[in-house]
Amino acid sequence: MTVSDKSIRVGLVQQACGSSRDANLAASIAGIREAVADGAVLVLLQELHATPYFCQTEDPACFDLAEPVPGPSTQQFGALAAELGIVIVISLFEKRAEGLYHNTAVVLDADGSIAGRYRKMHIPDDPGYYEKYYFAPGDLGFEPIDTAVGRLGVLVCWDQWYPEAARLMALAGADMLLYPTAIGWDMSDDADEQRRQQDAWLTVQRGHAIANSLPVLVCNRTGHEADPAARTGGIKFWGGSAVIGPQGEMLAQADADAAAVIVTDVDTARSGQLRRIWPWFRDRRVDAYQDLLKRFRD
Numbered sequence: 001m002t003v004s005d006k007s008i009r010v011g012l013v014q015q016a017c018g019s020s021r022d023a024n025l026a027a028s029i030a031g032i033r034e035a036v037a038d039g040a041v042l043v044l045l046q047e048l049h050a051t052p053y054f055c056q057t058e059d060p061a062c063f064d065l066a067e068p069v070p071g072p073s074t075q076q077f078g079a080l081a082a083e084l085g086i087v088i089v090i091s092l093f094e095k096r097a098e099g100l101y102h103n104t105a106v107v108l109d110a111d112g113s114i115a116g117r118y119r120k121m122h123i124p125d126d127p128g129y130y131e132k133y134y135f136a137p138g139d140l141g142f143e144p145i146d147t148a149v150g151r152l153g154v155l156v157c158w159d160q161w162y163p164e165a166a167r168l169m170a171l172a173g174a175d176m177l178l179y180p181t182a183i184g185w186d187m188s189d190d191a192d193e194q195r196r197q198q199d200a201w202l203t204v205q206r207g208h209a210i211a212n213s214l215p216v217l218v219c220n221r222t223g224h225e226a227d228p229a230a231r232t233g234g235i236k237f238w239g240g241s242a243v244i245g246p247q248g249e250m251l252a253q254a255d256a257d258a259a260a261v262i263v264t265d266v267d268t269a270r271s272g273q274l275r276r277i278w279p280w281f282r283d284r285r286v287d288a289y290q291d292l293l294k295r296f297r298d
Contacts, residue, residue, distance in 0.1 A: 005048050006022035006269040008149050009045040011033045011035025012252075014241040014260045017052050024050050028090075029080060036084050038263040039085045040173075041110075042149045044089045046219045046241070047157050047182040048103070049095070051108030053221065053237075057229045058133040074106055074114055082112030087147045089154060091180040093134070105180055107145045113284070116145035120156040121165065128186060128227070128235055142168035150175035153214070157181045160218065161204055163211065164292070170212035171281070175268050177208060181220040181241075187233030198256075207249035213274040215251075215266045216244040222259060223261060230255040246271050 013031030016026045028050075032043045050073065053064040067073060073092045081088045087110055094104035094117075094140075103120035119138030123131045142165055144151040153174025159165045160179045169177060183201060185194045209216040211231035239256040243264050254260035275281065293298055 005260040007265050007267050009039045009041055009263060009265050011038065011039040011040030011263045012217060012241045012243065012244060012254070013043060013049075014219060014222050014239055014254045014262070015046065015049065016237075016259055017049065017225070019052060021050050025076070026082065027259070031259075032080065032084070032086075034261045035263050036086055038261075040086065040263050042089075042147075042152075044178050044217050044219045045091055045180060046221050047091045047180040048093060049091055049221075051182075052225050053182050053235065054228075055131050055134060056128050056225070056227050056235065058130050059228070062134065063095075063101065066093040068095050068102050069104060069106055069117060070114060071095075074108065077106075078108045078114065081108040081110060085110050087115070087149050087152075089152070089178055089180065091156065096136075102138060103131065103156055104138075105178075107147060107152060107154060107155055110148040112121060112235065115147045116143075116154075118143075118145070118154040120158065120159060122162055124158045128232060133183045134250060137194060142172060142250055143171055144172050144174040150185060153177045154205055155179050159185060160201075160208070163208065166208035166212055168212075170214055174214065175271070176215040176217060177212070179205070179216070179218040181218055182237065182293040184221055184235040184237035187236060194238075198240065201238075202240065203241050205242070206244055206250075209244045209249040211280060213246045213266075213271045213278060213280065215246055215268065215271070216242075217266075218242055218244075222254075222257060246274055 085134040088108045094102040107115040109115040121138040125132040153169030221237035226234040242253040252262045252264040
C-alpha cells in the first residue's frame with residue numbers, strides 16, 4: 001500500500017442487497033477487489049451490507065442476523081484487508097449481549113487487525129426505519145479511528161444529518177468523515193418530494209465538508225427492497241454514493257439505480273490549507289454555546 005502525504009485513493013462500493021448473506025458479501029468483496037485494482041487504499045462499504053435492510057419491520061427473528069465483534073465479518077474482511085494491504089470500513093449488526101445490539105461500523109486496518117469501531121449514535125424511528133427496536137444508541141462517543149491511511153471519522157447514516165457529530169469528529173482530529181448509509185424513498189412520495197429529499201441529503205453532507213474543511217465519503221445502498229410485512233411499497237434506496245472535497249466539491253458520485261464502484265483521489269493536505277483561510281475553529285464562540293446541551297429552548 002502506498003499513501004502519499006497529500007493524496008489518498010479511496011473507493012466506495014454501492015450495491016443492492018438480497019436475502020442471501022453469502023451473495024451480499026460476495027458482492028461487497030468483488031467491489032473491494034475492483035476498487036483495489038483501480039488503486040484504492042481505503043474502501044468504504046454501505047450500511048448493513050451483509051443483509052437486506054431488515055428495519056422496515058419489527059421482527060424478533062431478525063436478531064438472529066446479529067454477530068459479535070470480533071466475529072465472522074471482522075475475520076473475513078480482516079483477512080481480505082491484510083491480503084490486499086488496504087483499510088476497509090465495514091458495517092454490521094453487532095450483538096453485544098443477549099438483548100443488547102448496535103448498528104456498528106468496524107475499521108479493519110491494512111494488517112488485518114481491528115483498528116476500531118463506531119456504534120451509531122443517532123437512532124431513527126420512522127415509518128420503514130424502525131431502528132430503535134433493534135439498536136441501542138452508541139456509547140463510544142465521536143472518536144476518530146487511527147489507521148494506516150490516517151484518522152477516520154466514521155459515522156453512520158442518520159448521524160450524517162447532525163452537524164454536532166461531524167464537528168466533534170473534526171475537533172478530535174479526523175482527517176475525513178465516512179458515512180455508511182441506507183437511505184431511500186418511500187414509494188408513495190411523488191417525484192418532486194423525492195428530489196427534495198435527495199437534494200437535502202447531499203446538501204447537508206456538503207455542508208459538513210465545508211464547515212469542517214474535511215473530505216466526506218458516503219456510501220449508500222441501491223435497489224428496491226420490499227416491505228416484508230407487505231404494509232407499504234417498500235424502500236427504493238437512492239444510491240448516489242459520493243466522495244466530496246473539503247469545499248463541498250463533488251469529486252465522484254455513483255448513479256442512483258445501479259450497483260457501482262467509484263474510486264477517486266482525495267487530497268488530505270487541502271484541509272490544513274483551507275483552515276488557514278477559513279479558520280472555523282479559531283472563531284468558534286465556545287463561551288456562548290451552552291444551549292446546545294439542551295434538547296430545546298422552551
